[in-house]
Amino acid sequence: MVLRELRKVCRPGSQMCWVIGDSAPYGVYCPTEKWIGELALAEGFVSYSFEKLRDRNTKWKNRKHRIPLKEGLLWIRG
Numbered sequence: 001m002v003l004r005e006l007r008k009v010c011r012p013g014s015q016m017c018w019v020i021g022d023s024a025p026y027g028v029y030c031p032t033e034k035w036i037g038e039l040a041l042a043e044g045f046v047s048y049s050f051e052k053l054r055d056r057n058t059k060w061k062n063r064k065h066r067i068p069l070k071e072g073l074l075w076i077r078g
Helices: 002-009 031-042
Strands: 015-021 049-057 067-078
Touching: 002 031, 015 031, 031 049, 031 067
Parallel strands: none
Antiparallel strands: 015 067, 049 067
C-alpha cells in the first residue's frame, strides 16, 4: 500500500531511497531488497538497485543461517 501511494505522488524520472536490511528469522533468509524492489516494479516504478553499506550479524556465531546479511540503500526510480 505504501508503494502504491508513493507511485501516485512521485513524478516520472523521480527516485527515492530506502535504508533497508535483509533478514533471516528462524534461519529462513528473506531477500528484502529484492522483494521490495519487485513490489515497486509491480506498482509501476521503472527500476531499482541496491547499494550495500555494511554487513550485518557478523559478530554472533550462534545464528541459524549461513547467508551473510547486509544493510544498504534501495534506490527506486519512477
